[in-house]
Amino acid sequence: MYKKPSIKEWAVEDRPREKLLVQGTRSLSEAELIAILIGSGNSKESAVELARRILGAVNNDLATLSKKDAAFLLKFNGIGEAKAVNIMAALELGRRRKEQAASVKTTILNSRDAANYFRPLLEDLPHEEFWVLLLNRSNTVIDKFMVSQGGVTGTVIDVRLILKTALEKLACSLILCHNHPSGNIQASEADKKVTQKIKEAAQLMEIAVIDHVIIAHDQYLSFADEALL
The missing domain is CATH 1.10.150 (DNA polymerase; domain 1)
Known part of the structure; x- marks a missing residue:
């Protein structure tokens, strides 16, 4: 035995x-x-x-x-x-x-900085999450927060919540970020529409949306770099 x-x-x-x-x-x-x-x-x-x-x-x-x-x-x-x-x-x-390593106060100078900030949070997730990075006038990070969490194909975005938090934190600009668990790096029509919606609403409060970064595993797409803003 x-x-x-x-x-x-x-x-x-x-x-x-x-x-x-x-x-x-x-x-x-x-x-x-x-x-x-x-x-x-x-x-x-x-x-x-x-x-x-x-x-x-x-x-x-x-x-x-x-x-x-x-x-x-x-x-x-x-x-x-x-x-x-x-x-x-x-x-x-x-x-x-x-x-926690990503949460250290830092200055975001370009899309790569933004992508590197969000990668530890998003690149390994099996579901989609939508986050917002709040910046001051010097592009130093004030705070970050998750707006929504969804399934493999998308999330629901509340623009009012984004602006409320940005105003409370006295943010001068925003960087939007979400992940594509599928690995597809391309921005969908829904991604473009929600970005434009948030950008237009933020402008009324004199807050700039300076980028929207999509994280897809080890790749990223920047709306600013691709002239999609």
Whole structure:
């Protein structure tokens, strides 16, 4: 009868906790880090082997894994709800760490600066979100806020909410941003219409919409650069 070996009987490479304590976090592979999160494998696989199989299912791409839900993880033998939650929570912490890095007060000088600011927030999401960046007269970031969150194909935008927040924060200009989870970088007719609607409404309050950036995975499109504003 098969008896699953204890951790002490594993090969050194299958003991990620000990390796982390001795050599540090940077010494571990992504599979080993996930193995620490799940703790144990199943009757046929160690935690590391199971983690490798999970990563293999997403072509070893953590960004793709971060978009998966619990149902995806629960398909793997040895992954229950608690382990699935551990993996999802860890990936979300990584995303939020990137968000905090993006939230440092900075000056936006061009579309690349705007895209780099929003990428940590949006590039890995499986759904669409619409955000607004508020700037002062020197184009320094005052604040950012999410206007709406939707499905894979779109969100609903409340122009009044955008202007209310901009006025409260004394913003001089706005940069709009949303993501295309599909990876399609092109601006849709709906994207163009909502941009024009927000721009015209903001002008009445003497607030300029200086760009609308679309994030699509590792690419971006700038309305300002493409003369779409």
